[in-house]
Amino acid sequence: MGDGFPNLAWDDLRLVKAIADTRNLPAAAARIGIDHSTAFRRLRQIEQTLGVTLFEKHRTGYTLTSAGEEVAGLADRVDEDIVSVLRRLAGSELDLAGELRITTNDTLLVELLTPLLARFTQAYPGMRLDMILSNAALNLSKRDADIAIRASDAPPDTLVGRRVARIGWALYGKVEDFPEPGLPDLETLHRRRWVALGDNLATLKAVRYVKSHIAPERIVYRVNSVLGLAEAVEAGIGIGHLPCFIAGTRPGLRRIGLVNPEFGADLWLLTHPDLRDAPRIRAFLDFLAAEIVRRRAFIEGG
Template sequence: MAEPFKNLAWDDFRLIKAVADAKGLPAAAAAIGVNHSTVFRRLKQVEEQLGALLFERHRTGYALTPAGEELVALANRLDEEITSVGRKLAGREPAPSGELRVTTPDSLLIHLLMPMLATFRERYPEVRLDIVLSNQPLNLSKRDADVAVRATDHPPENLVGRRVARIAWALYGRAIDFPDPAAATPEELEARNWVSLGDTLGTLKAVKFVQENVTPDRVAYKINSVLGLAEAVEAGIGIGHLPCVIGDARPSLVRLAPPNEDYAADLWLLTHPDLRHSPRVRAFLDFLAVEIARHRRFIEGEAGHQAEPPEAPPTA
C-alpha cells in the first residue's frame, strides 16, 4: 500500500476529511466547493488506488472503516502542519499587504470600528479587509480569522493581544419618555416594559439583573444581538441595559442610571502568536490600539453625550 499511498495529493486528504466530518457526500461537497458527483467519483478512485474501503455506506450516512480512521488522523495532522507553516510564512511578509480577516460583533463594528477601518484602509491601501461578524469565538489557530476584536474578561489562553479599553454599560430609555431622567425612581423603572438580551446570553450580568429583578410579564422583548437591543430601546419597546458606546451615540436615548461597573467588559485586540509579527497584523493592531485610546473615555462611559463617537474620514 506504500506506493499508492505516496501518490495521494493533499486534495485527496481534504476530501476524505470532509466526508468524515460531514458523514455524507452532499455536505462534504458543499464544504470543499465541488459537486456531489465529483466527491463520489474521487472517493471511489482513492479507495481503488489504496485497495481499501475508507467508509462503510449506511442509510444514516458514511462511517469510517479502520483504514479510513488512519487516513483521517493523518489528514488532521497534515492540516495542522500546513496551517502552522502558513501562519509562520504570513509573519515574514516584508510590508503590510494582502488580506486581513478580522472578526468582531456587529455592535462594535457599527458604533466604534467602521470609521477606524476606513482610516486604516486609507493609510494601508495594500491591505484588504475581510470582516467576519460574529459573537462566537472563531478558531484563530485555523486562520478562521487573523485578528479578533472582542469584549471579554476571559480572552482565550492560546491567543495574544492587548486590553485597550473597558466597555461600560448603563440603563437607557427614550428621551421622549424621560424628559427628566434623573428624576426616574426605581419604582417607575420597575413598572416600565423592559428589553433584554436573550437567555442564551444569561452569563452576562446585565441579563442576570433582568432575570432576577424584572417580572417576566414586564420583559416585552428579547434578542440575541446587542445592536438589535439598542434598536428596540430606541423604538420604544422598553428600557434596557446597553453599552455606553452605543447608547451615548444615539441622541434619542438617555441614561436612566450611571454606568454599572459590574456589567462592564474589557475590550481586547487578539491574534495568534504566530501572526503577531506579520506586518499587516502588527500594523492593524498598533493602529487600532491608538485609535481606540483616543476614544477611551467615550467607550468607558466617562463623558456621556459630551463625548463624540468616532467619525469616518472625509471623502475626497
C-alpha cells in the first residue's frame, strides 16, 4: 500500500469519501459529477493501485473494509484541510465584489428579506447573491453557504453572528369575521375553527400551544408552511397564530390576541468564524442588520 500511495490523487480520495458517505455507487457518482460506470471503473483502479479492497458490497450497500476506513479517514482530513484553507482565503479577501451564498427559509425571504436584499444589491453592485432556501442547517464549515439567516433561540455553537430582532407571534383572524377591534376572550376563541401548522414544525411553541389547548375537532386545516398558514387564515378557513411581520402586511387579517413572548424566536445573522472579518461578509452583515433594526418594532409586533 505504501508504494502505490503517492500516486493517489485528490479525485480518487473524493470518490472514496463519496462512496463511504452514501454507501451507494450511483449516488456517490452523482455527488462528484461522474457517471456510474466511470465511478465503478475508477474504484477498481484505486483498489488495484493500493493493492487492497476498500469496500465490500452487501445487499444494503457498500461497506468499508478496515483498509477502506483508513483511506476514508484520510479523505475526510484532506477535505477538511482544503475547505479550511479556502475559508481562510475567503476571509482575507479585500474586494467588495463577488458571490455570497446565503441560506434562509422561504418565509423569511418572501415576507421580509427580499426588499432588503434588493437594497443591498443596489448599494453593492459588484456583489452577487446566491440564495439557498432551506429549513435545514447547512454546513457553513463546508461552505455550503457563507451566511445563514435563521429564526432560532439556539443557533449552532460553531457559528458566530448577531441577534437583530425577536420575531413576534400573535393570533389572527379574517377581518370580516372580526369586524370590531378588540380582543375576544380565550374561551370564545377556543370554540372557533382553527388552522394549524403540521407536525414538521412541531418544535414551534405556537404549534405546541394549539396541540395542547385546542380540541382536535376544532382544527379544521393543517399545512406544513407558515406562508400557507397565513393564506388559510386570510381566506377565512379558521384562526391561527402567525408571525407579526407576515400578518402585519395583510390588510385582510386582524390581530385578535396579544403578542405572546413565549411563541417568539430570535432572528440571527450567522457566519463561520473564519469568514466574519471578510469585507464581503462584514458589508452584508452590517447592511442587513441596520435594515432589520429599522424594522424591529414591526417584526416584534409592536
